[in-house]
Amino acid sequence: MTQIEEHISISGKWPLSAYTWKVEKFLDRFTEGLHNKKIFGAKCSNCGTVFVPPVVICARCHSRMRLEKDQDWVWVSDMGTVIAYSISYLAVADGLRTRDPEKRPLFILVRLDGTDTAIFAELIEAPDEKIRVGMRVKVAWQEVPKGDLGDILFFEPS
Amino acid sequence: MRRVAIVAYAQMKYTKNRNSSREVMIHDVAREALSMAGISKGDVDTVINAQNDYFDGRTISNMKTVASSGAYFKDESKIEMDGAFAAFYAYMRILTGNHDVAMVIGESMASCYPPYLPGIWSLDPTFDRPNGFLNEISAAALQARLYMHKYGVTEKQIAQVAVKNLKNANKNPYALRKMPQIAQKDVLQSRLLYAPIRELNAYPLTDGACAIILAEEGKARQIAKNPVWIAGVGCCHDTYFLGERELYECASLERAAEAAYKMAEIKNPQKQIHVVELHENFSHEELIYCEALGLCGRGKGGQLIDSKTTEINGSIPVNPSGGALSANPTYATGLIRLCEVAMQIRGEAGEHQVKHEVKIGLAHGQNGLCAQDNIVFILKGGDK
Amino acid sequence: MRNLAIVGIGLTKHVSKRRDVNIPELVYEAVKAALDDAGIHPKDLDALVTGNMPAFEGINCPELWGGGYWGGYRKPLIRITTGGSTGASVAQGAFYLVASGLYDIVLAVAFEKQSDGNTTIGLNTTALADVANMTAYGLSGPEIEASGAIGLFVYQATSYMAKSGCTIEHIDRAAAMLRNNAAKNPYAHLQQAGVTAADIAKTPMISYPLRFGHTCPTSDGACAMVLATEEKARKLSRKPVWVNGWAACSEEPAIVGLFGAGSINVDPAEQRSCKLAATKAYAMAGIKEPWKEIDLAEPYVPFAYQLFIYFERLLLCDEGNAPRLFDKGVMELDGNLPTCPSGAVVSSNAIGAAAMIRIAECALQIKGEAGQRQVTKDVHNAVAHGLGGQANLNVVTVLSDMPSRR
Numbered sequence: 001m002t003q004i005e006e007h008i009s010i011s012g013k014w015p016l017s018a019y020t021w022k023v024e025k026f027l028d029r030f031t032e033g034l035h036n037k038k039i040f041g042a043k044c045s046n047c048g049t050v051f052v053p054p055v056v057i058c059a060r061c062h063s064r065m066r067l068e069k070d071q072d073w074v075w076v077s078d079m080g081t082v083i084a085y086s087i088s089y090l091a092v093a094d095g096l097r098t099r100d101p102e103k104r105p106l107f108i109l110v111r112l113d114g115t116d117t118a119i120f121a122e123l124i125e126a127p128d129e130k131i132r133v134g135m136r137v138k139v140a141w142q143e144v145p146k147g148d149l150g151d152i153l154f155f156e157p158s
Numbered sequence: 159m160r161r162v163a164i165v166a167y168a169q170m171k172y173t174k175n176r177n178s179s180r181e182v183m184i185h186d187v188a189r190e191a192l193s194m195a196g197i198s199k200g201d202v203d204t205v206i207n208a209q210n211d212y213f214d215g216r217t218i219s220n221m222k223t224v225a226s227s228g229a230y231f232k233d234e235s236k237i238e239m240d241g242a243f244a245a246f247y248a249y250m251r252i253l254t255g256n257h258d259v260a261m262v263i264g265e266s267m268a269s270c271y272p273p274y275l276p277g278i279w280s281l282d283p284t285f286d287r288p289n290g291f292l293n294e295i296s297a298a299a300l301q302a303r304l305y306m307h308k309y310g311v312t313e314k315q316i317a318q319v320a321v322k323n324l325k326n327a328n329k330n331p332y333a334l335r336k337m338p339q340i341a342q343k344d345v346l347q348s349r350l351l352y353a354p355i356r357e358l359n360a361y362p363l364t365d366g367a368c369a370i371i372l373a374e375e376g377k378a379r380q381i382a383k384n385p386v387w388i389a390g391v392g393c394c395h396d397t398y399f400l401g402e403r404e405l406y407e408c409a410s411l412e413r414a415a416e417a418a419y420k421m422a423e424i425k426n427p428q429k430q431i432h433v434v435e436l437h438e439n440f441s442h443e444e445l446i447y448c449e450a451l452g453l454c455g456r457g458k459g460g461q462l463i464d465s466k467t468t469e470i471n472g473s474i475p476v477n478p479s480g481g482a483l484s485a486n487p488t489y490a491t492g493l494i495r496l497c498e499v500a501m502q503i504r505g506e507a508g509e510h511q512v513k514h515e516v517k518i519g520l521a522h523g524q525n526g527l528c529a530q531d532n533i534v535f536i537l538k539g540g541d542k
Numbered sequence: 543m544r545n546l547a548i549v550g551i552g553l554t555k556h557v558s559k560r561r562d563v564n565i566p567e568l569v570y571e572a573v574k575a576a577l578d579d580a581g582i583h584p585k586d587l588d589a590l591v592t593g594n595m596p597a598f599e600g601i602n603c604p605e606l607w608g609g610g611y612w613g614g615y616r617k618p619l620i621r622i623t624t625g626g627s628t629g630a631s632v633a634q635g636a637f638y639l640v641a642s643g644l645y646d647i648v649l650a651v652a653f654e655k656q657s658d659g660n661t662t663i664g665l666n667t668t669a670l671a672d673v674a675n676m677t678a679y680g681l682s683g684p685e686i687e688a689s690g691a692i693g694l695f696v697y698q699a700t701s702y703m704a705k706s707g708c709t710i711e712h713i714d715r716a717a718a719m720l721r722n723n724a725a726k727n728p729y730a731h732l733q734q735a736g737v738t739a740a741d742i743a744k745t746p747m748i749s750y751p752l753r754f755g756h757t758c759p760t761s762d763g764a765c766a767m768v769l770a771t772e773e774k775a776r777k778l779s780r781k782p783v784w785v786n787g788w789a790a791c792s793e794e795p796a797i798v799g800l801f802g803a804g805s806i807n808v809d810p811a812e813q814r815s816c817k818l819a820a821t822k823a824y825a826m827a828g829i830k831e832p833w834k835e836i837d838l839a840e841p842y843v844p845f846a847y848q849l850f851i852y853f854e855r856l857l858l859c860d861e862g863n864a865p866r867l868f869d870k871g872v873m874e875l876d877g878n879l880p881t882c883p884s885g886a887v888v889s890s891n892a893i894g895a896a897a898m899i900r901i902a903e904c905a906l907q908i909k910g911e912a913g914q915r916q917v918t919k920d921v922h923n924a925v926a927h928g929l930g931g932q933a934n935l936n937v938v939t940v941l942s943d944m945p946s947r948r
Contacts, residue, residue: 006561010283014600014663018272019215021671022179023801027679041804051804057185059225059794059806062192062199064185083809084697084704087750088688097685107688107749109697109797109809117804120797122688133704148680159643181800205792211623212602217595217667218625221795221931231815233822234792234935235631238593238603238621247620247635253642254543256789256826279602284564395590395619397610413616526606531619 024056026067027149033075035147039139041115042067043074050074052115053149078139079158080112085123085131097150098122110137110155125156162252163378163385164537166195167370167497172334172485175269176365180214184265185226187369191261192228195371195381199228202371203257207236208244208264208489212276227263240264240437241368242492242523242533248372249388258374264490265367273363277527282398292400294439295360297527299352301405302442306354308406311445311460313354317345318463319441320358320483326470327480329509334485335362345441359441359483366487368494386500386537389518390424392417393533400528411450411522411532419452422536424518427452431536432516433502434468434476435495437524438483444476447522451534475512478502492523496535503539545945546640547775547782548905550580550768556731556761556890559657565599566608569653569764573612576649576766580778584613587768588645591635593622594894597664598656612651612766625668626842627790627930628652629765629898630937634788636769637939646771653764654892661760668932669798676802694796694933696749698810699847703751705811706862708850710751712869714739717756717846717888719874724885726915729899731761731890751847756888758844763892765899772945783905787827787940791815795932807934816855816927816936824857827940829923832857836940838907838917838924839879840900843886848929849873853881856925856938876918883907883915897928897937904941 026042030053033040042054047061054073057064066072085108098105106128109118123131124140138158145151168190176183192198205227207220216222220236223229233251237244241264248260277294281287305311324340327333337344340358348358371381378385394417396403396410403409415427424430434453438444445459453474454462462468468476477483479498482491499519501507517539525531552575560568577584590613592605601607605614605621620639624631629652636650656664673686702708718739725735745755775782793815799805820832829835841852850864858879859867867873873881884903887896904924906912922944928937 008284009561010288012283012287012600014212014279014597014667015272015275016215016667016670018275019670020270021215021674022176022267022270023671023675023678024179024182026801026803027675031679049806051799051806053803055225055799055801055803056179056182057225057800059230062185062189062225062228062230064182064189084699084701084811085750086696086700086752089747089749097682105688109701111808115804116806116808117799118797118808119804133701146680149676150680150682150685153681153685179801210602211596211667215667216670217597217664218623218931221625221668221934222671222800224792224794224934225800229792231791231793231818233790233819235622235635235790236624238596238623243620247622247638250638250642250644253644254638256543256638256641276602279600280604280606282607283601393618393620394616395605395609395614397615398607410616414618417618526603530606 026054026056029073030054031147034145034151037141037145039076039078039112040073041076042072045072050076050115051117052076052112052119076115077113080110080137082108082133082135082137083111083118084109084133087128106131108155121153121155123155160253161375161387162249162372163387164496164500165371165373165378165382165385166191167500168194169332169368169494169497170366171332172364172366172487174363176267180265180267181223181226183367184223184263187367188226188228188261188263191369191371197381202228202232202259202261204233204251205229205261206244206248208239208241209236210238210489212279213266213271213489215271228261239525240492240523241490242496242521245370245493245496246391246393246533249391252372252374258377260372261369262493263367263369264493266487266489267365268363269365294527295355296352297400298440299355301528302354305406305442305446309457309460313346314342315460315463316359316442317342319444320345322469323477323481323483326478326510327484330479333480334364355440361439361482361486364485364487366485366490368490368497370493370497384504384539386503386539388535389538390418390422390536395531398530405528408446408450408529411447411529414532414534415451418534418536424536428474431474431518431520432514433478433499433512433519434474435479435498436477436481436522437491437495438481439486441483448476471513478510478512495521495523499537503537543641544643545772545784546637546769547784548767549770549775549779549782550576551902551905552576552579552766553729553902554764555729556763556892558759558761560762565604565655566611568655568762569608569651570611572764572766573651576768580768586647587613587617587649588647589618589639590614590649591620591622591632591639592651593628593632594653595623595628597667598654598661598893599658613649624935625930626893627897627928627935627937628894629896630901630928630939633767633898633901633939634790634937637785637788640769640771646774648769649766650769651766652895652898654894655762656760656892657762672798672802694810695845696752698933699751701809701811702851706865708865712865713751713756713847714742716849716868717742720846720882720886720888723875723883723915724889727885730885731759752845756846758888758891761890761892763890763895765895765902767902781909783908784942784945786942786946787823789819789822790935790937791819792935795934810933811851813855813936817857819936819938820856823938823940828946829940833859836923836925837919837921838904839881840884840903841927842897842900842929843882843888844891846888849881852927856927875915880917883912883917900926900928901939908941908943
C-alpha cells in the first residue's frame with residue numbers, strides 16, 4: 001500500500017448545543033434535605049434498594065420510584081465507607097471547589113451506610129498516606145449548607 | 159427451524175413534545191408490554207434497543223437506558239437502525255435457541271434534536287454535506303419529481319395518499335396528526351417544503367417509543383392465546399449515491415420483499431396479503447413501495463390509489479393506522495408497523511380495525527435517505 | 543443451532559492518523575484482506591454486520607455512505623453499536639445471523655477513524671444529559687470534570703488493588719509486557735520494543751494509580767472477519783476457527799447513573815456482568831473448567847491494570863489471584879495462559895474495532911498465524927472479551943480449533 005498524501009480535508013461540527021436533554025425533576029426533595037444536613041435516599045418499594053442521590057427508575061426491579069410524595073424517601077446516615085480513591089496529578093480546571101489549593105485533590109468513591117450506591121467526593125483533612133479502601137469517612141458539612149449537590153462533595157475521616 | 163411470535167406490544171400517544179424524559183418514556187412502554195404479556199422483566203432473556211446517538215444527542219445512548227428497558231443483567235445490544243431491524247435481530251437471537259423471550263424497544267424524540275439535521279450528518283462529508291442542498295426532504299422531492307415524470311403520477315394522486323392515511327389516523331388513538339375532514343385541496347394547499355413536497359405530504363416530527371415482545375413457540379403459547387407468527391423476513395441495503403439508484407422504484411425493497419415472500423411462501427402478494435403497514439416518510443413513497451412490493455404493477459401506483467384498493471375498507475388496506483404520515487418517531491416507526499399489523503391480526507386495532515379477516519400482514523421498515531435500507535416482515539395469525 | 547467458524551480475517555495497521563484515506567476506503571482495506579483470506583468474492587457474502595462509535599467522526603451511520611465499498615451493495619446489512627464493546631457486539635451479531643440459519647456467509651466489520659474527530663468531545667458526549675442535571679443542582683463544570691475526566695477507571699483500579707494485593711509495580715510490569723507484545727504485532731499502534739517496567743514507572747502520573755505509560759492511544763483502524771457455516775467453512779478454509787460460545791451481559795453504568803443520580807454499580811471493579819457473560823459463554827462452548835481448558839485470553843485492556851481484573855472476571859483464576867499468576871509468568875507469550883499477546887487495547891485503540899480485534903487475535907493464534915507474537919503453547923481454546931459503555935456491558939466470546947460438542 002503506497003502512502004498517498006492527504007488530498008482533501010473538510011471540516012464540520014456536531015452542534016451539541018442544538019440538542020435538548022429532558023430530565024425528570026426528582027432532586028428537589030433531596031437538596032432540600034441537604035439544607036438541613038440530612039441526606040435522603042430513594043428506597044425502591046419493590047426491592048428495597050436505596051439510592052443516593054435518588055433515581056427515577058430502579059434498575060433491579062424495573063419499577064418507577066414515587067418521588068413526589070413522602071413514600072419512597074428514607075433518611076440515611078452521613079457516614080460511609082471508601083470504596084475506591086484516586087489522587088489527581090494533572091491540573092484540574094480552575095474553579096474546582098477544593099478546600100486546600102496547595103494540595104493535590106484526593107477523590108473518593110464513598111458508599112454511605114444504608115445505601116446501595118456510591119457517590120463521588122473529595123476527601124479533605126486526610127494525608128495521602130492514610131487513604132485506604134474501607135476507610136470510614138463522614139460528610140464534611142459546612143456551617144450552613146447551600147442545599148445543592150455541592151454540600152456532599154466533601155468528606156473527612158471519621 | 160424454531161417458530162417465533164410477537165406475543166405482546168405497547169405504543170403510546172405520539173406527541174410533538176412529550177413532557178417526560180426519554181428514559182421514563184422507554185420505561186413506560188417496556189412496562190406496558192410486559193404487563194400485556196403477563197410476564198416480568200426476569201422472564202426476558204435479551205433486550206434489543208433501536209436508538210441513534212445523533213438523534214439522542216449522546217454517545218452510547220443505550221448505556222443509560224439499561225434501567226428503563228429492563229436490560230439490567232441481561233444480554234443487551236443496540237441496533238442503530240429503524241426499530242424493525244432491531245426486531246429482526248431479536249428474532250434471529252431467538253432462532254438460535256440461545257434466548258427464548260426478547261424485548262425490543264425503539265424510540266426517538268424529535269423535540270430534542272434540531273429537525274432533519276441528524277439525516278444530514280449521515281451524508282458523505284466530502285461532497286454532499288458541504289453542498290448544503292441534500293437533506294431528507296430535498297432528496298424525497300427529487301424522488302417524487304422523478305416518479306411523477308416517469309409514470310405520469312399526478313400531485314392529486316400523491317395527495318390522496320395523505321388524505322387516506324390522515325383520515326385513517328383519526329381512528330387511531332395513538333396518532334399525532336389526525337385530520338378527520340381532510341380533503342385533497344388541504345394537502346395541495348399546504349405549505350411547500352421542497353417542491354413538490356408539501357407539508358401534509360411529509361411526516362410530522364414526533365416524540366414516541368414502542369415496545370414489542372417476541373417469544374419462541376413454547377413460551378409464546380403460554381404467554382398469548384393469539385401469538386402472531388413471524389413467517390418471513392428480508393432486508394436489503396442499497397447504494398448510497400442517489401444518482402446510482404433508479405429513484406422512481408425501490409430496488410432494495412423489491413429484494414427485501416422477495417426474500418420475505420420466499421420465506422413465508424407468499425406467491426401472490428395481491429391475493430395473499432390482507433393488510434399492509436408501511437414506513438412511508440412521504441406520501442409518494444407509499445406508491446413506490448406498493449409497486450416494489452408487487453401490490454400493483456410497475457408504474458401503476460397512481461392507478462392503485464385511484465382504485466381505492468388501499469383504503470381501509472379496500473381489498474388491500476395500506477396503513478390503516480395512518481402510517482408514518484400520522485406519527486413518525488423515526489427509530490420506533492418500523493416497530494410500530496409490526497405492532498399495528500399484529501394488532502390487526504389479533505383483532506385488537508379498535509376503531510381502525512380493517513373489516514375483512516386478517517390472517518397475513520406485511521410490515522415494513524426503512525433506514526437512510528430515500529429508503530436506502532428496507533426490511534419486510536410477513537406476519538401470520540392463527541395456528542400456522 | 544448450527545456450528546459456525548471464522549474463515550477470513552483482515553486487519554489494518556493502527557496508527558494515530560490515516561490522512562490518505564476516508565472511512566469507506568480505510569475499512570475497505572480490512573474488508574479486502576478478510577475476503578482474500580477467506581478466498582471469496584463480495585458476491586459470496588450473504589449479509590453484513592457493521593458498527594463503530596459515530597461520535598468520533600461526526601458521521602451518523604457511516605455504513606450508509608461506505609456499505610457499498612465493503613461488499614454491502616444490495617445485501618442484508620445491519621448496524622450494531624454499543625460503545626467500547628462495539629467490535630464484539632458486531633461480531634456476535636454476525637454469529638447470530640449465521641447460527642440462526644438464515645445466512646451462510648456473513649461479513650463482520652468494525653472500525654474507528656478517531657483522527658477525524660475530537661476524542662475528548664466524543665467521550666464527553668456520553669454524559670451530557672447527566673451533566674446538565676448535575677449543574678442545575680449545584681455542581682460546577684470543573685467538579686463534574688474531576689469526577690468524570692479522572693474517570694471510573696482509576697476507581698476501578700484502586701478498588702481492585704485493595705482487594706487483590708495488586709500494586710502499582712504490578713501495573714508497570716503489566717504495561718511493559720503488553721508494550722513488548724505489541725512490538726511484535728505488525729498491526730499494533732504503539733510499538734515499544736524493549737520498554738521496561740522502570741521506563742513505564744518514569745512516565746508522569748495522571749491520577750493515582752494511572753500513569754501515562756498505562757494508558758491506551760487513540761487510533762485509526764479497522765477489522766473485518768468472514769463467518770461461515772460449518773459446511774462452507776470446511777470448504778473455504780484449511781483451518782477454520784470455530785465460534786463455540788458467546789454471551790453478553792449489561793449492568794448499570796458505573797459511578798454516574800441516570801441524570802447524574804446514583805448508580806447501583808457501586809464498585810466498578812466487581813464487574814459481575816463479566817462473570818455472568820463468561821459463565822454463559824463457557825457453558826455454550828462446553829467448557830467446564832476455563833482455568834484448565836482455556837489456552838489463551840484476550841481481555842479488553844485499555845488500561846494496563848485491567849489485565850488482572852478481567853483475567854479474574856473471565857473466570858480464569860480465583861478473584862485476587864491474577865497478580866500472583868502474572869508474577870509467575872503465566873500470562874507471558876511462553877506462559878501457561880498467555881494473555882493479550884496482541885499487545886491489548888492499551889497498545890491500539892480504534893474504539894469501534896478494538897473489541898473485534900480481540901476475537902481476531904484469538905483466531906490468528908489458534909491458526910498459528912500470529913507471526914512473531916505466536917505463543918509457545920498450542921492454542922486449542924481461547925476467550926476474547928469486550929467492554930462497553932461505562933464499564934457496564936461485557937461481551938465474551940469463546941473460540942476453538944474444534945467445533946462445539948452441541
